[in-house]
Amino acid sequence: xxxxxxxxxxxxxxxxxxxxxxxxxxxxxxxxxxxxxxxxxxxxxxxxxxxxxxxxxxxxxxxxxxxxxxxxxxxxxxxxxxxxxxxxxxxxxxxxxxxxxxxxxxxxxxxxxxxxxxxxxxxxxxxxxxxxxxxxxxxxxxxxxxxxxxxxxxxxxxxxxxxxxxxxxxxxxxxxxxxxxxxxxxxxxxxxxxxxxxxxxxxxxxxxxxxxxxxxxxxxxxxxxxxxxxxxxxxxxxxxxxxxxxxxxxxxxxxxxxxxxxxxxxxxxxxxxxxxxxxxxxxxxxxxxxxxxxxxxxxxxxxxxxxxxxxxxxxxxxxxxxxxxxxxxxxxxxxxxxxxxxxxxxxxxxxxxxxxxxxxxxxxxxxxxxxxxxxxxxxxxxxxxxxxxxxxxxxxxxxxxxxxxxxxxxxxxxxxxxxxxxxxxxxxxxxxxxxxxxxxxxxxxxxxxxxxxxxxxxxxxxxxxxxxxxxxxxxxxxxxxxxxxxxxxxxxxxxxxxxxxxxxxxxxxxxxxxxxxxxxxxxxxxxxxxxxxxxxxxxxxxxxxxxxxxxxxxxxxxxxxxxxxxxxxxxxxxxxxxxxxxxxxxxxxxxxxxxxxxxxxxxxxxxxxxxxxxxxxxxxxxxxxxxxxxxxxxxxxxxxxxxxxxxxxxxxxxxxxxxxxxxxxxxxxxxxxxxxxxxxxxxxxxxxxxxxxxxxxxxxxxxxxxxxxxxxxxxxxxxxxxxxxxxxxxxxxxxxxxxxxxxxxxxxxxxxxxxxxxxxxxxxxxxxxxxxxxxxxxxxxxxxxxxxxxxxxxxxxxxxxxxxxx
Numbered sequence: 157x158x159x160x161x162x163x164x165x166x167x168x169x170x171x172x173x174x175x176x177x178x179x180x181x182x183x184x185x186x187x188x189x190x191x192x193x194x195x196x197x198x199x200x201x202x203x204x205x206x207x208x209x210x211x212x213x214x215x216x217x218x219x220x221x222x223x224x225x226x227x228x229x230x231x232x233x234x235x236x237x238x239x240x241x242x243x244x245x246x247x248x249x250x251x252x253x254x255x256x257x258x259x260x261x262x263x264x265x266x267x268x269x270x271x272x273x274x275x276x277x278x279x280x281x282x283x284x285x286x287x288x289x290x291x292x293x294x295x296x297x298x299x300x301x302x303x304x305x306x307x308x309x310x311x312x313x314x315x316x317x318x319x320x321x322x323x324x325x326x327x328x329x330x331x332x333x334x335x336x337x338x339x340x341x342x343x344x345x346x347x348x349x350x351x352x353x354x355x356x357x358x359x360x361x362x363x364x365x366x367x368x369x370x371x372x373x374x375x376x377x378x379x380x381x382x383x384x385x386x387x388x389x390x391x392x393x394x395x396x397x398x399x400x401x402x403x404x405x406x407x408x409x410x411x412x413x414x415x416x417x418x419x420x421x422x423x424x425x426x427x428x429x430x431x432x433x434x435x436x437x438x439x440x441x442x443x444x445x446x447x448x449x450x451x452x453x454x455x456x457x458x459x460x461x462x463x464x465x466x467x468x469x470x471x472x473x474x475x476x477x478x479x480x481x482x483x484x485x486x487x488x489x490x491x492x493x494x495x496x497x498x499x500x501x502x503x504x505x506x507x508x509x510x511x512x513x514x515x516x517x518x519x520x521x522x523x524x525x526x527x528x529x530x531x532x533x534x535x536x537x538x539x540x541x542x543x544x545x546x547x548x549x550x551x552x553x554x555x556x557x558x559x560x561x562x563x564x565x566x567x568x569x570x571x572x573x574x575x576x577x578x579x580x581x582x583x584x585x586x587x588x589x590x591x592x593x594x595x596x597x598x599x600x601x602x603x604x605x606x607x608x609x610x611x612x613x614x615x616x617x618x619x620x621x622x623x624x625x626x627x628x629x630x631x632x633x634x635x636x637x638x639x640x641x642x643x644x645x646x647x648x649x650x651x652x653x654x655x656x657x658x659x660x661x662x663x664x665x666x667x668x669x670x671x672x673x674x675x676x677x678x679x680x681x682x683x684x685x686x687x688x689x690x691x692x693x694x695x696x697x698x699x700x701x702x703x704x705x706x707x708x709x710x711x712x713x714x715x716x717x718x719x720x721x722x723x724x725x726x727x728x729x730x731x732x733x734x735x736x737x738x739x740x741x742x743x744x745x746x747x748x749x750x751x752x753x754x755x756x757x758x759x760x761x762x763x764x765x766x767x768x769x770x771x772x773x774x775x776x777x778x779x780x781x782x783x784x785x786x787x788x789x790x791x792x793x794x795x796x797x798x799x800x801x802x803x804x805x806x807x808x809x810x811x812x813x814x815x816x817x818x819x820x821x822x823x824x825x826x827x828x829x830x831x832x833x834x835x836x837x838x839x840x841x842x843x844x845x846x847x848x849x850x851x852x853x854x855x856x857x858x859x860x861x862x863x864x865x866x867x868x869x870x871x872x873x874x875x876x877x878x879x880x881x882x883x884x885x886x887x888x889x890x891x892x893x894x895x896x897x898x899x900x901x902x903x904x905x906x907x908x909x910x911x912x913x914x915x916x917x918x919x920x921x922x923x924x925x926x927x928x929x930x931x932x933x934x935x936x937x938x939x940x941x942x943x944x945x946x947x948x949x950x951x952x953x954x955x956x957x958x959x960x961x962x
Contacts, residue, residue, distance in 0.1 A: 187209075191209065191210070191213040192210075204248055204254040204257070205254050207246045207248050207249075208246070208248045208249055208251065208254055210245075210246075211244055211245045211246040211248065211249035212249050212676055214242075214245055215242040215243075215244055215245075215249060215675065215676070215677070215678035215679075216242075216675035216676050217675075218242035218675070218678075219240060219242050219673075219675040219678075219679055222240065222673045223237075223240045224237045224238075224239055224240055224673070224683070234693055235685075235686065236683060236685050236686070236688070236690065237683075237685050238682065238683065238684060238685030238686065238687065239672070239673065239679055239681075239682025239683035239684070239685065240673070240679050240682065241678055241679035241680055241682045242675070242678040242679055243678065244678050247267075247270055249677075249678070250270075250666055250667045250677060250678070250680070251268075251666050251667065252665075252666045252667055252668065256268070256666075268666060271650070271652075272650055273650035273651050273652065273663065275641060275643075275646045275650075275651065275662065275663060276646065276647060276648055276649060276650040276651065278648075279591075279643050279644070281643070282643045283591060293319075293320055293323055294323055294327070299320060305318050305321045306318035306320075306321065333598070333599075333633060333634065333635070334632065334633045335383060335384045335633075336378075336629070336633065337429065337629060338380050338381070338429055339378040339379070339380055339395045339397075340378070340379075340382065340383050340384045340386075341378055341379045341382050341383065341384055341385075341386050341388070341443075342376050342377055342378030342379070342395065342597065343376070343377055343378075343477065343529065343530040343533050343534070343597060344374060344375060344376035344377070344590060344596065344597040344600065345374070345375060345533060345537055345586040345587075345588065345589055345590065346372070346373070346374050346586065346587070346588040346589075346590065347372075347373050347374075347375065347542070347584060347585045347586035347587050347588065348370045348371060348372055348373060348584070348585055348587075349363055349370065349371045349373050349398075349400060349547070349582055349583070349584045350368060350369070350370050350582055350583050350584075350585070351363060351364050351365075351366065351367065351368065351369045351370075351371075351581065351582040352367070352368075352580065352581055352582050352583070353367050353581070354366050354367050354369075355490075355581060356492065356493065357492060358490045358492060358498060358500075358549075358551060359490035359491060359492055359610040359611065360491065360492055360493040360609055360610040361402075361404075361407070361490070361608055361609065361610030361611050362400075362402035362403050362404040362407075362608055362609075362610070363400055363402055363407070363582070364581065364582070364610070371400050371401065371402050371403075372400075372401040372648065373398050373399060373400050373401065373584060373586075374398075374399045374401075374596070374600060374644065375396075375397065375398045375399070375584065375586055376395065376397045376597060376600055376602065377394060377395060377396060377397075377477040377480075377529070377533070378394065378395035378397075379392045379393075379394060379395070379443065380392050380393045380394070380395060380412075380432075381393075381432050381433065381443050381444070381445065382442055382443025382444075383442060383443070386442055386443035386526075387443060387522040387526035387528075388521075388522070388526060388527060388528045388529035388530060389473060389513060389518040389519075389521045389522045389526075389528055389529065390443040390444060390473075390518075390522065391444070391445065391467070391468075391472045391473050391515070391518070391733065391737075392443065392445070392467075392472060393412050393413065393414050393467065393472065394412060394413040394414075394472075394474060394477070394480060395410075395411075395412055395413075396411050396412055396413050396480070396481075396482030396483070396504060397409070397410045397411065397602040398482075398504075398584065399600065399602060399606075399645075400608075401647060401648045402608055402647075402648075402649070403648065403649055404608045404609055404610075404649060405606075405608050405647050405649050406606050406608075406645075406647045407606060407607055407608045407611060408602045408603055408604065408606040408607075409484055409502060410602045410603070410604050410622075410626065411482055411483050411484045411485050411502065411504075412482070412483060412485055413471065413474060413480040413481055413482055413483070414463070414466045414467070414471055414472070414483065414485075415483035415485060415501075415503075415570050416462050416463050416466065416485065416567060416568050416569065416570055416714075417463055417485055417567045417568060417618060418454060418457070418459075418460040418463045418464075418568070419457065419459065419460065419567075419568075419618060420459050420566055420567060420568055420617065420618060420704060420708055421617040421618060421621070421704070422617060422618050422619075422620060422621015422622060422625065423617075423621070424457070425618070425621060425622075425625065427453060428453065430449075431449045431450050431452065431453035431454075432445060432449075432450045432453075435447060435448070435449050445467070445737060446736065446737040446740040446741070447740060447741065448741050448742055448743050448746055451737070451738065451741050451746050451747070451750055452743070452746045454750070455746055455749035455750045455752075455753065456749070458711040458712075458753055458756075458777055458778075458780075459568050459708070459711045460568070461711055461712055461715045461753045461754075461756070461757060462568050462569070462711070462712075462714045462715040462718065463568060464715070464750075464753075465715050465718045465719055465730065465757065466718060468729075468730045468733035468734050468737070469718075469722065469726060469729065469730050469733070470512035470513070470514070470726060470729055470795060471512060471795070472733075473512055473513040473514075473515065473518045474510075474511070474512050474513070474529075475511035475512055475513055476511075476528075476529055476532040476533065477529050477532065477533045477543075478506060478508050478532065478533060478536060478543035478806070479506050479508050479509060479510060479511040479512075479800070480506065480510060480512075481503070481504055481505055481506065481510050481798070482502075482503070482504030482545065483501070483502065483503055483504070484501060484502030484503075485567055486567055486614065486616045486618065486619040487499050487500070487501060487557075487564045487565060487571075487614045487616060488500050488501075488502070488611060488612065488613065488614060489611070489612040489613065489614055489692055490549075490551070490610065490611065490612075491609075491610055491611070491612050491690075491692050492610070495690075495692075495693075497554075497612070497692050498551050498552065498553055498554075499551070499552050499553070499554065499557055499564060499614065500549050500550065500551055501549065501550040501571055501576075502547065502548075502549065503547070503548045503549070503550065503578055504545040504546070504547055504584070505545060505546045505548060505578075505798070506543065506544070506545050506800065507543070507544040507545065507546065507583075507800060507801050507802055508543065508544075508800045508801075508802045508805070508806065509798050509799045509800020509801070509802070509953075510795055510798035510800070511795070511798075511800075511953070512795060514729070514899050514900065514954070515729070515732065515733065515736070516898065516899065517866045517895075517899045520864055520865075520866040520895070521864075521866045521867060524863070524864045524866065524867060525867060528867070533586075534589055535835075536806050537586060537587060537588065537589050538589060539806075539835075541805060541806045541833060542585050542586055542587040543585075543586050544583055544584065544585050544586075545583065545584045546580050546582070546583050546584075547580070547581055547582045547583065547584060548578035548579055548580045548581060549578070549579045549581055550571050550573070550576040550577070550578060550579070551576070551579060552564075552571070552576050556576075560575070561707075561710075561713075561785035562707055562710060562713075562714070562785065563705050563707035563708055564614075565614055565615055565616045565617070565705070566616075566705075566707065566708050567616055567618045567619070568711075568714075569714055570714060572717070572787060572790050572792075573790060573792045574788065574790055595642075595643070595644065596644045599634060599639075599642050599644055599645070600644045600645060601630040601633075601634060601639050601640070601642070601645050602626065603623075603626040603627045603630060604619065604622040604623050604626050605623045605624075605626060605627050607689075608689070609688070609689045609690070612691060612692045615694075617704075635659050635660055636658050636659030636660055637655075637658045637659075638658045638659065638660050638661050638662070641660070641661070641662045641663060651663070652680075652681040653681060654669075654670045654671050654672055654681070656670050709780040709781050710780075710781050710784055710785065711756075711779075711780070712753075712756040712757055712779065712784060713784040713785045713786070713787065714787070715756075715757045716757050716758060716787070717787040717789070717790060717793070718793055719757055719758050719761060720758070720787075720789045721789045721790045721791065721792075721793035721794055722793070722794055723794055723796055723956070725956035725957070725959055726794060726795065726796075726956075727761070728959065730761070731761065731764045731765055731768070732768075734750075734754070734765045734768075735765060735768035735769065738750060738751075738765070738769055739768070739769065744771075747769055747771075748771060748774045749774075749777070751765055751766050751769070751771075751773060751774055752774045752775060752776055752777040753777050755773060755774070755775070755776035755777070756776050756777060756779060759773070795953065796953050799951070799952055799953060800951075802833070803832060803833065803947070803951045804829070804832050804833065804834045804947055804950045804951050805832065805833030805834065806833060806834070806835060807834045807835065807869040807870065807950055807951075808834075808835045808837065808867065808868045808869050808870075809829055809834050809835065809836045809837070809868060809869065809870045809871070809872060809950070810836075810837055810839045810863070810865070810868040810870070810871045810872070810892075811825060811826065811836055811837065811838050811839060811871075811872045811873075811874065812839055812840075812860075812871060812872070812873045812874075812883055812889060812892070812893075812912070813838050813839065813840050813846050813856065813874065813879060814840060814841060814846065814876075814878070814879040814882040814883050815846055815847045815878060815879060815882065816847065816848070816849050816876045816877065816878020816879040816881075816882070817846060817848055817849065817874050817875070817876035817878075817879035818848065818849055818850050818851070818874050818875040818876045818879075818907070818936070819846075819848025819849070819850055819851025819852060819853070819854065820848075820850045820851040821850075821874040821875050821876075821906065821907075821936065821939065822838070822848070822851070822854070822874050823851055824939065825872055825874060825904075825939075825943065826838075828943055832947060834950070836872075837857045837858055837863075837868075838854065838855070838856050838857045838858075839856070839857070839858055839859070839860060839863060839892075840856030840858075840859060840860070841859065841860055841882070841883075841886060841888075841889075842856065842859055843855075843856050843858075843859060844856060848876075849876050849877070849878065849879075860886070860888045860889065860892060861888065864892070864895070865891070865892040865893070865895035865896050865899070866895060866899065868896070868901075869901060869902075869950060870896070870901050870902040870903065870904070870946070870949075870950050871892070871893065871896045871901070871902075871903050871904070872903075872904045872905075872946070873893075873903070873904070873905040873906070873909035873912050873913070874906060874907075874909060875906050875907030875908055875909055875936045876907070876908065876909070877908045879909075880908040880909050880911050880912060883909075883912050884911050884912050884915040889912065889916075890912075890915060890916045893912060893913065893916040893918065894916050894917075894918070897916070897918045897931075897958065898958075899954070900930070900954035900955045900956050900957075900958050900959065901930070901954060901955075902930040902931075902932065902946055902949040902950045902955075903918075903930070903931055903932065903933075904932040904933075904942055904943070904946040905932075905933045906933075906934060906935070906936050906938070906939050906942055907935060907936030908936075910933050910934075913931075913933055918931070919958075922955075922957040922958060923957070923958070923959075924957065926957065928955060928957075928958065929945065929948075929949055929955065930949040930954075930955035931955075932945045932946040932949070
């Protein structure tokens with residue numbers, strides 16, 4: 157018979173497993189009815205596991221039911237209760253495993269910070285630097301030879317086992333992601349938003365909570381129609397999107413540099429983009445609206461007329477990203493801590509002023525430097541000239557909105573500043589360029605759905621559709637639902653929810669609970685209740701219907717307001733833009749239909765466009781309202797009302813030089829411009845040293861053939877007889893100077909250099925006989941006065957009086 161073991165002997169035998177008497181705790185299935193171990197295990201007990209099990213039992217038992225459930229019913233649901241929780245007796249209760257205490261260089265040596273999500277840390281956590289480091293594979297294996305694949309003999313076939321070649325090629329083959337359907341071409345920068353004064357009476361939104369509060373931001377500017385490889389200076393709407401990394405989560409203010417849009421309902425957005433994009437049968441034109449399908453569509457959508465006036469204006473060809481306005485486009489709500497709400501429009505105004513290009517200039521820049529806007533933003537920030545914008549709000553009540561002659565839910569309408577003045581509330585400063593264009597600028601995901609407590613939507617039907625569309629497109633473009641975990645998209649506030657898995661998941665969530673309500677995790681994470689986001693309880697009535705409000709039918713009055721608010725020169729540019737665009741349209745009926753829309757804006761506008769297209773003005777397009785609102789001209793709609801506050805800072809100035817130039821004058825002008833923040837460059841006929849009639853020799857920075865005049869905001873031609881002779885005889889110089897004049901930019905010529913102006917046959921006065929203040933020409937001894945005149949002209953708007961207005 158077998159020998160019966162004693163209790164001591166049994167204990168000794170069990171101790172070989174290291175866990176005597178705790179078998180039920182080692183099982184992940186079932187267990188004792190009271191949740192206690194079947195036997196006391198003494199000093200060999202797995203104490204952490206005991207604490208975890210006991211603690212889990214305690215927190216689960218502490219939640220006998222779901223006390224928040226009654227608050228979901230009826231009128232009580234308007235104020236969501238805070239989720240019920242039970243305080244854990246031990247941190248290990250929320251752990252996935254008690255073995256997390258066993259650290260390593262990979263898992264980390266420290267215990268997790270309770271209630272934290274490490275993804276919320278700064279971008280320092282993902283920055284990498286290769287200085288003084290050897291090449292490795294993606295698995296960290298050192299690479300001995302990065303020049304040759306592994307072959308069977310010097311002239312033999314490549315071996316399939318060459319894992320280094322396969323890894324390198326495979327990664328390269330997958331380095332591109334789908335580009336954005338719209339806004340594919342863009343550039344971005346980091347910075348901060350600084351609130352001037354707390355706006356707690358208007359909103360509880362985190363960026364406006366305190367005087368002087370700073371919120372990190374990442375702003376991206378873009379064209380809309382073109383692909384990622386198109387040019388910066390095409391005629392197009394520009395995106396103006398700002399991601400606020402607030403302490404209440406991320407808020408994305410996703411707008412444009414034009415405050416209105418082509419359509420009134422998101423249902424038409426795919427049609428608009430399909431019409432605007434290259435025509436599908438031959439893939440042309442790229443980054444241009446000058447083709448049949450676009451104008452065919454908008455000519456049948458009269459609500460587009462207002463936007464067309466903006467797009468044909470100089471607003472659609474900005475001088476730089478730093479010098480364009482931004483708008484939230486839609487009407488939003490601001491909600492304060494008491495639940496009171498007002499309507500709001502968002503406006504960004506550049507401190508450098510709002511400046512645009514001339515069409516001929518934009519075309520030449522597009523050929524010479526397709527990255528002109530991207531380069532400008534990068535260089536300004538690198539040089540320490542951080543661009544700034546002031547954020548202003550238009551705030552009005554629902555009663556005020558009801559009394560307006562238009563519907564504030566209509567995205568084809570503005571709220572004129574004369575009706576609701578702007579209230580400056582803060583400034584945005586962009587002071588840091590990205591480390592990596594793809595990881596930050598390309599992978600950043602802006603979504604109109606990203607709002608924070610204190611900001612809410614309105615029923616604008618275009619906005620309502622964007623709330624879905626932007627989120628949906630990021631899922632496709634960035635590979636799945638976890639795009640918010642990409643470093644550039646992750647919020648500074650830690651993320652705590654029960655979303656799990658999916659492609660490219662990075663978060664390692666502790667614990668066994670991934671649902672709510674729960675008791676096994678002590679109710680965590682719990683719903684925030686009154687501390688969380690709460691939608692404004694706007695009353696809704698009426699039948700389900702596919703239609704538009706009656707005020708949406710006014711398609712022309714604000715287009716007329718915009719036209720009448722432009723100067724004569726700006727109106728001429730609009731006429732010429734319509735002529736250019738519609739001339740490239742092949743179908744006569746489409747051209748005529750567009751002009752029929754313009755008849756309802758202004759008969760003279762329609763006449764001038766029709767004259768350029770070679771046909772008589774057609775009958776006006778049908779008008780759907782009997783009485784249209786009348787507006788007084790709004791000066792704020794003209795670029796001439798937006799000169800800026802930063803003087804000549806960051807303006808690019810070409811100094812034309814050649815052998816024999818007055819080096820002392822060059823030095824004086826160069827230093828004077830630098831002191832005022834301008835960016836002078838010495839432009840010569842060839843690279844190399846320049847001999848000077850006075851002063852030390854210096855080096856040419858770039859040649860005439862490599863840098864056309866359109867890339868500069870102004871030109872200076874210093875004194876020096878020999879240099880003047882060389883420059884005056886050069887056809888490239890004459891073209892350079894004429895383009896500066898034709899593009900209405902300032903020129904300065906001192907002493908003998910005035911001969912270069914004469915050789916270029918530039919007029920002494922404007923076409924109307926007035927003095928041309930932007931043409932500073934005089935004797936060498938007048939240089940101080942000429943420089944002052946030149947700087948004043950450079951700080952302002954172009955001298956558009958040079959253009960013939962006939």
